[in-house]
Amino acid sequence: MKIDPKSSADLSAQISQSIKSAIINGDLIVDQRLPSESELADHFEVSRPTVREALKRLAAQSLIRTQRGATGGAFVNRLSFEDAYAQQVTTSTLLLSMNEVSFQTACEARYALERACAPLSAQRRNADQLATMRAEIFRQGQPELSDEAFCASDVAFHRALVDGAANPVLSYQLAGAVEAMQPLMNMITFSARDRARIVALHCQIADAIDLGDGAAASDGLQALEKETLSLAQKVFETRSTKSPPPQAG
Amino acid sequence: MKIDPKSSADLSAQISQSIKSAIINGDLIVDQRLPSESELADHFEVSRPTVREALKRLAAQSLIRTQRGATGGAFVNRLSFEDAYAQQVTTSTLLLSMNEVSFQTACEARYALERACAPLSAQRRNADQLATMRAEIFRQGQPELSDEAFCASDVAFHRALVDGAANPVLSYQLAGAVEAMQPLMNMITFSARDRARIVALHCQIADAIDLGDGAAASDGLQALEKETLSLAQKVFETRSTKSPPPQAG
DNA sequence: ATGTTTTTATTTGTCTGACATTTAAAAGTC
DNA sequence: GACTTTTAAATGTCAGACAAATAAAAACAT
Missing domain, CATH: 1.10.10.10 (Winged helix-like DNA-binding domain superfamily/Winged helix DNA-binding domain)
Structure with a gap:
């Protein structure tokens, strides 16, 4: 040395x-x-x-x-998955916020990776995971939920989906992709109708996992990606014509 | 503050x-x-x-x-993809080497994530990417190549596949999954026949990307995962019955 | 002999003050 | 005005000191 x-x-x-x-x-x-x-x-x-x-x-x-x-x-020090997970989330979040990554690019990456987990998650589904997913879906149906809390619940739902694959390496690698999107999602205002559509897709995905049908879960994720993208596009169009650049908070 | x-x-x-x-x-x-x-x-x-x-x-x-x-x-500092990429590779590598992650778990995660890139990569393929993939395949066919160099070329091939998706977020997220496997792969001795099988599958994947057929590329990856796993299993079985625990280097 | 307390040595955590080095701007010179 | 020199401000590095934590060793009491 x-x-x-x-x-x-x-x-x-x-x-x-x-x-x-x-x-x-x-x-x-x-x-x-x-x-x-x-x-x-x-x-x-x-x-x-x-x-x-x-x-x-x-x-x-x-x-x-x-x-x-x-x-x-x-x-x-033995680098724990927990430590690595936290580092990964921080790094990914900063990467997105500092590099003008388009919503579409981040969204595409996130859903591509999540779809990779779907088959494994469906195959190895367990009661805990399904309970978490159902609970988050229920929470998302509460009308008094703030947009921010709705996003947080969305992340929790997707984390349950990913963790369901029961592969810690996979969970770690996806941590960034899933959680770093939250600040971007927080810029969106979800109408009651928007939420209903998202919750419906979440149900579809949870049902598919429940049945052990990975392909169906993957289809649900694809639909959800499309839905998310169209919502975001609506927001950014409004922003660019009506007001100055978006400011978080 | x-x-x-x-x-x-x-x-x-x-x-x-x-x-x-x-x-x-x-x-x-x-x-x-x-x-x-x-x-x-x-x-x-x-x-x-x-x-x-x-x-x-x-x-x-x-x-x-x-x-x-x-x-x-x-x-x-503006966190660059390059910096984040390097961090990600280091962290993932240490995570695997320090936490007794099974070869199977790491392999499963890697190929699941790579398959997620295949459709995008096939859809957006470009000349550069294909040239890199073909060049690495050629290199892998050289009999005088050391096992270590073979593994390095393997990583380069897969990186080209991933980067072909033309999504920097995706490339970043996969950096760890692809590169952290290299130390594990380096423990394997590749016979001429093993190499031939791997090169054949690489060809199959490159052809599929060339044709824009994401599903076929994904199938190729699945076959490659199976091949890799069986190779590794062979190595670890031999190790556990004939000699002390594996020691890198 | 055993259990408890005290002492001691080691190591990290923090502070003070100083000097070296780098760098850009200001001042001076032709 | 163009060039050179000076200066000031900032980080980089060093030396020495003390504080605080901690476990082992020593001393002591039972």
């Missing part, structure tokens, strides 16, 4: 990269303790604050955890 | 979280300059090193970039 003294990059960046590589290629294994900050400082021939900056970079990526005290130190 | 003095968490973690939230909910916009380190230190009532640790945490997530000099400082 060494750093290049001629490199122009920050020392802390070089050090964190060096340790990161060691973790990735297995030189440092899960729960292994790194040398203390002072030892690292000696090893890399830098000061302790510089080492600390490097370690904080790694901590920000959940690659290490630190513990104070006599037997404390920095330990290689 | 404030922090809780009663919290037990690290000050630098609190500060980075506070700034991160400000970025996510739009209080800080892309390319906006943050206050200088000294000003932030005054604002949060901490020392400059603590502020710096917080900023390094953000830099590690590509949320800010820093610039030295008179008009320098920390700026909110």
Whole structure:
């Protein structure tokens, strides 16, 4: 584990990269303790604050955890699905909000991926998952529900659909696609009629899952994508002719 | 932007979280300059090193970039697809290597997601994409190719397939699923006959894309998944009866 | 001998103050 | 006006110190 003294990059960046590589290629294994900050400082021939900056970079990526005290130190962290999931949602959300991705592009990606889950989800459906889907559908039928809460329930419904595939890798990969759309959806105003159509499609999908019919669930998702797109188009047309660019909140 | 003095968490973690939230909910916009380190230190009532640790945490997530000099400082960074892509590959790779995910689970997720791209990719196919796919197929036919290079070419082939969907969000979401499998694939030894079967399926898929037949491409992927799984199963059976647990490298 | 308390050593967390380096703008010079 | 020099502001780095947490070791009491 060494750093290049001629490199122009920050020392802390070089050090964190060096340790990161060691973790990735297995030189440092899960729960292994790194040398203390002072030892690292000696090893890399830098000061302790510089080492600390490097370690904080790694901590920000959940690659290490630190513990104070006599037997404390920095330990290689087992990256959990939970941590990765949260990172994925944040990254995807920022990616969409910072890069002028069209609603259509994001929507297409999301539904393409969800349809990929449908057959597995239908095949492995379980009572919990179906109960969640039904509960969210019921919630979505309540007329007093705010648009924002309606969107949140929509996300919960789709998450249940995805998690039903009982494949944690799949759930993780889809986390971003499903949740990052929420801010975009929040820009839409759902009329009672809009909601009714969406709820009907949700029912159709839940029924298909219930019957173990993946193809039918996939068809339902396709219809839902079309519905969502047309709703969004209506909103953006109105916005572009009547008012300044959309502002979230 | 404030922090809780009663919290037990690290000050630098609190500060980075506070700034991160400000970025996510739009209080800080892309390319906006943050206050200088000294000003932030005054604002949060901490020392400059603590502020710096917080900023390094953000830099590690590509949320800010820093610039030295008179008009320098920390700026909110536009998260690029490229950056997000790299993050996604690293995270997915570590997730698989640290969590005893079965080959089958990872494989299932990967091919399910790839099949989701097939129809779009077939519909929007272009000369570049097809040329890449054909070139990788040719490379895979060279007998002197090492197993590792064969796997790398395999990844390149699949990336071309995914990128053919011409949806950057989709490409980003699939980056992890496709590339994180490579270390797992590298544990497999491909006989000449194995390679021939895989190349044949790659041809079948490329032809289907060429013809704009998404369903056929999807079928090809399904066959390839089955082939890959049976290969892997063969390897793991041999390993478990004849030798100690697999060790990469 | 055993259980409890105290001490001690180690490690991370934080602060202060300083200097080096980079960079763009301002001031000076021809 | 064009070029050079100076200056100021910002990040990057360092050194040394103290605070706080924590577990092990030592001391003590029973």
